[in-house]
Amino acid sequence: MEDVLDESVSEEDLRKFERRYHDSLAQGTVTHVIQFEYAWCLIRSKYPTDVKRGIFLLEDLSKGENESGKRDCIYYLAIGNAKIKEYSKALGYTKVLLQVEPGNRQVQTLKHTIEKRMERGIETFLLENPILNCCFKFCLFLEGLKGMAIIGGAALALGSLIGFGVALARK
Numbered sequence: 001m002e003d004v005l006d007e008s009v010s011e012e013d014l015r016k017f018e019r020r021y022h023d024s025l026a027q028g029t030v031t032h033v034i035q036f037e038y039a040w041c042l043i044r045s046k047y048p049t050d051v052k053r054g055i056f057l058l059e060d061l062s063k064g065e066n067e068s069g070k071r072d073c074i075y076y077l078a079i080g081n082a083k084i085k086e087y088s089k090a091l092g093y094t095k096v097l098l099q100v101e102p103g104n105r106q107v108q109t110l111k112h113t114i115e116k117r118m119e120r121g122i123e124t125f126l127l128e129n130p131i132l133n134c135c136f137k138f139c140l141f142l143e144g145l146k147g148m149a150i151i152g153g154a155a156l157a158l159g160s161l162i163g164f165g166v167a168l169a170r171k
Contacts, residue, residue: 005082005113009044017041032069035061039073043080055080071097078110087118 021038024030035057042054055077062073078093094111097104 004079004110005117007044008046009041014041014045014050032061032064036069036072040076043076043083048084051080051083055084071100075107075110078107078114082110082114082117085117085121087114087121090114091118 017038018041021030021034024034039054039057039061042050042057045051045054058073058077058080062070062077074093074097078090078097081087081090081093091111091114094107094114097107098111101107
């Protein structure tokens, strides 16, 4: 499944489907098939702007498609969003598909791949930013102290109110 997220369309195929789509658009005869094929090519592009255009076209298609066509649109929306690192959106699309077809291995594998990419992205980001890495580890440490922090915050607020009251009383 890693291949699906890394797969890219050839420039020749992209140009061919782009030309077909724009010719149909100019004539006002764009069919669902033509729009889907062009969006499918854009999703498989190595350029994020192309992927975003493909996502836009698929979102438009998914609103009016029949159930089987909608499933394909949603599947490729998950792939497109994962490719541009919109992992939460991508996982949302896989969740929708798995609600309808819980046993769908293709979607389960895609979901697992997206989750791995998401983890890898966070790890890479933290490793590249030592200050954030330190803060992240510190936040994890503080997670265990959450209850004490809440109590400490309440005590601080109460102490501030008492101090404010004493200051007003002295005036």
